[in-house]
Amino acid sequence: MHTPRRGQLAVICACSIVISTRLLAPALGDDEANPVAPRRPELPSLEKGSTLTNPIDRFLQTTYAAEKIDVERLVSDEVFARRVHEDLVGLLPTPTELQAFVADSHPDKRRRLVRKLLADRRAYAEHWLTFWNDALRNAFRGTGFIDDGRRQITGWLFAALYDNKPYDQFVHELISPVDGSAGFIKGIIWRGTVNASQRREMQAAQTISQVFLGTNIKCASCHDSFIDTWTLDDAYGLANVFADEPLETFECNKPNGEFATVKFIFPQLGKIDGTAPRDERIQQLADIMTSPQNGRLTRTIVNRLWAILMGRGLVEPVDEMDLPPWHADLLDWLAADLAQHDYDLQHTLELICTSRAYQLPSVGFPDPEETSYTFRGPLVKRMSGEQFLDAISSLTSVWQPVEPAMVQRDGRGQGGQLTDVALVLAERRRDQTPATARWIWNDAQAAQGTIGGSLFLRREFTLQAAPQTARVIAAGDNSFTLYVNGKQIARGENWQKPTVVDIQPHLRSGQNVFAVAAVNSADKDKQPEESSNSAGFLLSADIQMADGENVVIETDDSWLWSTQSPDKWETVEFDAQDWKPAVELADIDGGPWNIRVPLLAALIISDSQVRAAMVMDDALTRALGRSNREQVVTRRQSIATTLQALELTNGGTLDAVLKQGAENWLMQSEANSVAIIKGIYTQALGRAPTADEAALARALVGEKPSVESVQDLLWVVVMLPEFQLIE
Structure with a gap:
């Protein structure tokens, strides 16, 4: 008996899944298959006396009448608030938020709440990161992070969500990469014996088709499909776009000596020049994919959004967009409306969440015996693993711990996702940096270069009482060791990655001192007196007193320096009368450092309530449904296991x-x-x-x-x- 290898299992499983879902669906005629061009149906006229103003409800008014759905009997404010908070930002409303919403008498308060949640850019991005990580196979660690095989797109993806990047631009940048987005089409270099249908070029073709077009060509990546019109030539034609050289086709993993031509799977949208260089072919593909004539792109994403919010797609399964929707006019109108509103996904989310359809009482899953689906209201949904863990965090005030691997990316490109996100936030909040500290040293030319060696720095200060909170952020070029009242509490080895540390336990009422041993490392190939490197030290301490007073201690010319370190130099008792004032070199934007963004990023990480979308996978997250992100997952199982x-x-x-x-x-x-x-x-x-x-x-x-x-x-x-x- 032949045992399939790991690289082959995905193909076998994909075929079986697609066959099982397609065999249950009605057959499509040639005229119905593969609709591509956009279509914008006319909005149905309102029935006399109707209060339905949302376009979605106008399309569904005949369904409401047929099913005797009372569109005036909507869920309570409490249920709506919890539902829309979880759906849009993935968090439970706090009791204060819920109480304020319920007490609000504004007639349009539900729309206002939807807009308020969508305007919470960070919470929105952190929540939707989970869906897109699954769909785009963006993992923080795991299979493929070797030999430049796999690459994260976390920073780019978070920024795209935070900025609500137009969806056509979002897709274009994933297919034809810009800085930070190249990981999506790179694919995984599988180790060992790998089925030809899992080579990297074919992975790109499969994921682009599935995620953006709702079309599964995995079967056709191995042989002409048994259940639809896609052929081996179609799959290899799209994969060839990403190939450095023409790909020989393999049928059921056996080479057949033929070479497919470069083409798009929907040729009516345009041709790709197979003689052009690879990057130009990819650019042409991205242009075709995001063309206004590609109604399949918009249909697929609005169907996904509907399924996420309503529990079931207008087309189901959501990755089989060749199947007929249960309401074709509504699907096509939503798709055309998205394009008309500059591909603004938040516009579509608001439209759905403010419809009566979304606000109806939820219903259970349809009867398996039903041969066709009838809309009666949103389906009850189980929280995703990330939503569940974030709800636990809200309930317990225990957020996800910051692990070193989440901050520091390793040599293979794994980890560092918190820093990626923090840098995005820092770039967009540059003016919110609290520090006005100055880089200091003992040489006015140190920013341009000074000889290597150690420098000892001190700053004494008095507190009227023990502080309530206190935090230091510091950076040193090249390195530093920080002491507070004689105790070593922090080290920094890389000025581009500032160190943040809680110093509250080490401060006291009365006299206190910061002492720093800073090092400007000498060039290994030169004598210390011949070596010249940029040197500097920067620190900002934020100290909050119980009475509300804020004490800020920062590096400036009030600090003292010496090139010697006498006994107990780092303690309060030491007499530094012979030490000299430090020299100010530059502010946080100056010198060779320009440290504002990494400084703010470090502060953001230290202040963050880390959400479940940002953590590495572990036994709990996997048990709750977190995918391994080796395969595209556009919908997780909602049934408990x-x-x-x-x-x-x-x-x-x-x-x-x-x-x-x-x-x-x-x-x-x-x-x-x-x-x-x-x-x-x-x-x-x-x-x-x-x-x-x-x-x-x-x-x-x-x-x-x-x-x-x-x-x-x-x-x-x-x-x-x-x-x-x-x-």
Whole structure:
């Protein structure tokens, strides 16, 4: 018996999945197959006395009438707020936000809430990063990060979402790469024996077709498709766009001696010059793909957005856009409307979320015995793994820990995603850098170059009381060691990656001192006195006092220096009367450093409540449905699994988070069981506990709540379907 290798499994599984879904669908005639050109149907006229103003509802008014759907009976404000928060930014509304929304008497408050959420650029980008990471196979680590095989696009992708980049430009830059987006078409270099249909050029053809056109050519990558019109020549023709040399076709992994010509799978949209250089061919492909005549591009993405928000696509499965939609006019109108509004995805999201269709009470999954789908309202959805973990974080105030690998990218290109995102935020918030510190040294020419060696710096200051919070950010060219009141607390080895450290525990009422041993490394090939390198040190300390006073200590000419380090030079007791004033070299934008962006990026990372979309995969995230991102995943399974149940009930990660969360609730509510119970229910479910729930919770928590009893309550609440489902 032949056992398929890993590279072949994807093809076999893809064929079986496509066959199983297509065989269940009605057959299409030639005139119905592969619709490409855009079409903008006329909006249906409103029935007399109708209050339906949203175009989506006008298309669905006949459905509402046929199914006897009362479009005036919408979900409550509480349900709507929770639904739209999770759908647009992936976070639970806080009790304060929910209370304010419910109390708002403005007649257009739901539209205003939708726009407010879409305007939260960071939360929006962090949430939608999960969907696009899955679809674009953007992994932070894993298979393929070797030999320049795989490459992250995290920074580019986050920036595109943060800026709400027009979708046609978004697609164009992924296909014909700009700085930061090249990883999408690079594919994975599989190791070992690999099926020809999984070579990198074919991966690019497959992913572009699936993600942007809702067309699965994986079967046709191995042989002429059994279930649609795509041929081996079609698949290889598109793959040839990305090839340095013409590709020989392989049928069922056997070479047949033929070479496919370069072409696009929808030739009616245009031709690609097969004689042009590779980069020009790719540019031509990107132009064709994003042409206004490509209605398939817009149909596919609006169908995906509808499926995410409503639980089921207008075309289902969403990767089989050759199948007939259950409402063709609505699909085509939404697609044309997206193009008309400059490919603004947030416009389409707002349109859907403000429709009566979206605000109807949710319904269960359709009866499997039904031969056709009938819309009766949005389907109940299970939170994604990332939404679930972020909801846990909101409930417990325990956000994802910052691991070194999330900050520092390794030699293979793995990790560093937090820094990628922080740099994007820093570039867009350059004017928000809090530091006005100056680079200092003992030589006025140090920015241009000075001899190598060590320099010792001090700055004394007085505090009226122990501070409430205190943080330092520092950078040194080439390196530094920081002491606070005689204790070493931080080191920095790379001025381009500033060091941020909490110094609150090390400060005290009265006299304090910062002491720094800074090093300008000498050229290894020269004597110290002959070596000349740029040198400088920069520090900014933000110290918050209990009374609200803000004390800022930054490097300037009030610092003192010496080239010697006598005994106890780093302590408060040391007498530095013979030390000399430092020389100011440049501000944070000056000298050879221009450190504003990395400085702000380091502060952003230290201040961030890290969301689940940003973390490395682990046992918990995988159990909750996180894909390995070796294959395109445009929709995750919504059904709970045995693996998920086992990890949630027995895994150590969630247990530790709930334990820390219990400790936080005890401190926050001063061990008051009534306040803890009400607070947990309000935060988790958006409502107070019922009388029965409150009685059971009091019995569980006890009159004198402990970490263990509050942890048990948290576990009970987060296991509730009401918590895990988006209704």
